Amino acid sequence: MTIAKQVSNTRVLVAQIPEGGVAPNKSHFRTVTVTEAVPELKDGAIYIQNLVFSLDPYIKFDFAEGATESPVVGFAIAKVLDSKNDSFPIGSTVSGPAKWELFTLIDNPEKLAEVFNLDKALDPELPLSIYNGVLGLSGLTVWDSLNQVGDLKKGETIYISSAAGTLGQLAGQLAKRKGLRVIGSAGTDEKVAFLKNELGFDAAFNYKTQDKRAALTEAMGSAGIDIYYDITLDDNIDIALDLLNQYGRIVSVGALALHQGQAPAAPANVFNILFKQLRYQGYLVYYRYDQFESFWKEVAPLVKSGEIKSAETVLQGGIDSIADSYIRLLNGEYKGKVSVDIRTA
Amino acid sequence: MTIAKQVSNTRVLVAQIPEGGVAPNKSHFRTVTVTEAVPELKDGAIYIQNLVFSLDPYIKFDFAEGATESPVVGFAIAKVLDSKNDSFPIGSTVSGPAKWELFTLIDNPEKLAEVFNLDKALDPELPLSIYNGVLGLSGLTVWDSLNQVGDLKKGETIYISSAAGTLGQLAGQLAKRKGLRVIGSAGTDEKVAFLKNELGFDAAFNYKTQDKRAALTEAMGSAGIDIYYDITLDDNIDIALDLLNQYGRIVSVGALALHQGQAPAAPANVFNILFKQLRYQGYLVYYRYDQFESFWKEVAPLVKSGEIKSAETVLQGGIDSIADSYIRLLNGEYKGKVSVDIRTA
Incomplete structure (x- = not known):
């Protein structure tokens, strides 16, 4: 050249x-x-x-x-x-x-x-x-954080805040493919319908028009939730700490609330971490670029075939x-x- | 009989x-x-x-x-x-x-x-x-939580709140044996001296007469802290979240503050969990009794020989x-x- x-x-x-x-x-x-x-x-x-x-x-x-x-x-x-x-x-x-x-x-x-x-x-x-x-840093973030931190198990329930964004969409679809029950929240009824009808979420609710805690409690039913996939860093953390099952996980991958100028969560119920043996862990994609090849190998064909939508x-x-x-x-x-x-x- | x-x-x-x-x-x-x-x-x-x-x-x-x-x-x-x-x-x-x-x-x-x-x-x-x-449930709690959740690595620094109690004493001594630098806090000068002179802690301070954040900052120096061993469930969590290094861990094993009728921690800086990729995890000894034999095999001889004091x-x-x-x-x-x-x- x-x-x-x-x-x-x-x-x-x-x-x-x-x-x-x-x-x-x-x-x-x-x-x-x-x-x-x-x-x-x-x-x-x-x-x-x-x-x-x-x-x-x-x-x-x-x-x-x-x-x-x-x-x-x-x-x-x-x-x-x-x-x-x-x-x-x-x-x-x-x-x-x-x-x-x-x-x-x-x-x-x-x-x-x-x-x-x-x-x-x-x-x-x-x-x-x-x-x-979906095949870039956002995709790698979701795929790798679910593998490294989420520890997903078939039959468990995952809750995803702001699930209609790039991270949440993929997290829900990957969790669904692993046999989990998937609950998502989104900020408009159109997005809620998208999660349920297009992406196959088991349940979704509008966090602007519904009470988050009540909506999540209803959506999870007696199964509770095992994983909270946190993209927002807002008061969903408090709700999750209360509702997570024994040995539940919080996978912290985003801080949308801070980007929107909101105060971060200040959970007054972290005692649940002790009493329920929860694991609350942060994930950043930096220094994980060596995982790209494995990620592309698994996810790119699914994106191409339309099995994973974005x-x-x-x-x-x-x-x-x-x-x-x-x-x-x-x-x-x-x-x-x-x-x-x-x-x- | x-x-x-x-x-x-x-x-x-x-x-x-x-x-x-x-x-x-x-x-x-x-x-x-x-x-x-x-x-x-x-x-x-x-x-x-x-x-x-x-x-x-x-x-x-x-x-x-x-x-x-x-x-x-x-x-x-x-x-x-x-x-x-x-x-x-x-x-x-x-x-x-x-x-x-x-x-x-x-x-x-x-x-x-x-x-x-x-x-x-x-x-x-x-x-x-x-x-x-030290050879009962308290000892098993410490030994197993450090192994399962603490993920101790030689050269790291561990901070232990209320370190003069049964849990803290053993945690510090086990961490020291694994090559970590050990910092503890206690509620009297006598206990502080005990931690340093009898148990071999590298640093210790009186949390009643000293400012916890300042004392810990001075004790940790430029090495920072890698593990906070939490026995208290109080505002030490906020301090630890700020001071922990990248990939740091909070091992939550006790709730002394709640036992003393204090309000639990409500950390307003959990964003550190995301930005520093921390892991904050609870540990309870229940359902871990199958670990007793391994624990006794390792720790009982050390207690008997006086290498571990209690x-x-x-x-x-x-x-x-x-x-x-x-x-x-x-x-x-x-x-x-x-x-x-x-x-x-």
Whole structure:
């Protein structure tokens, strides 16, 4: 592959920091196009072209902590244009933290440790965006946390908070395949219907219109719950501590409540952990990228065949559309995992 | 062994329930002596003579929830006088829940499940009372919880709250033998000195006169803590959640705070469980009696040789002395594990 000496690079910068936790709007972003020299790489470094950006709510927090004129940073799938790193040969497709720009140099070892090679997983019949969601870090998080922390056993009951998101959807479907009874909560009746009718959840309820504790108690019946899959880090923890069976587990994988500016849970009933011999454990996917191959081997065929479903929205648009799309995401305009595919723009 | 047809049985009954959580005094107990028929046993039942009673703070709670004229119930070591249970042959020495009386029929399957046979452990050179403490359920609790839940690794640091009690003493010494750095807290300077000078703790502090968080922070230094061994179920949990290292563990084995009428912990920082991938797990010794043999094999020689120390107080006195001794226990008059050996009275 021949590499040009310089490129025209378009990037999105922080124009202003939103005040007091307000969500960013157009005035907070600035898009610039500059002509840049293609860098000489030092050992370990890679130079990539970003292809499909992942839009995630958490970005707004990094944004609010950034500095004006600094790049906005998210996650993306990219092509390696130049490389001095054997893990990421020229031409390979990778996923990792990404500045909102067309071309990126990654030479910081910490950032390189967060990049993973998608070549072993890529299926030409699947959209690249799927590796931002159910076959990406989100998928690995769910699959690996259920295996490592959940300790699922056939016949048990699992309860999943905010189950209609990327994590919850997959957790419910994987648990169902292992013979568990699956209960989920979601924030709209449409999502509740989706969980029950499309994803095969045994029970689901609307946590905005129903009393969570009462709804879960009814849904679980005399079987109780054995696992609480926690994506929210809110007062569902208190409810779960009360309702979990002996030897129950809380698998903590997300903190949606904190992302939404809510106070975290402060459970006053942790004595249940002792008296019921519960296990409450946190899981983060970092440093678990070596599990990707096993994960893809098991889950990718199920996604391809449609046995495992995942709602996603893939937007087509240039890098200059990404800030607008992100603002729409924060306004709740899209369904499921959201990506922007800039290849066709 | 020939068994008499009837026995003279002395027992201690609840005379009055203390009002509003007040500790019981003499007026709340009543000792009676009755002549009783020796029972005909049904299958599974045993008839025992109690020898050494364990005095434990928790008894007052059962007491307060009992009924007048009902027996006071604690834990004891006893001799099997008659048996229709292969696990407890006539003549064997057992330990289990015990009414404060001389002779007891145990035919309730739930109560029988809490009885264990001491014959494989008994060492004539050790006092029988030691099987109420460091070589009894308390010892098994510590040894098994550290193995099953603690996941101790050489070079790690463990913090133990209320470390001068039976559980804490053994936990610290076992952890030390596994190559961990051991920090303990205790409620008097004398106990703090005991932990450091007699038990070999690396650091210890007085939680009544020092700020717990500051003292622990200083004691742990830059190594942080990897395991919090929780005997208290109080706000040490909050402190531990903040100070634990990545992949740290909280081993929850006791609820001293609840026994003392304090409100349980309500940690507002459980987000640390997610962000540091902690594991917070409860342990109860029930249903783990099958581990006794392995435990005794490893720990009994260490107790006998003095490599593992345990403070205990053994009172000599008849069954009619037990209520007075218990009141003194609640007043804090004794040191370490307290037993009443009624054989010599």
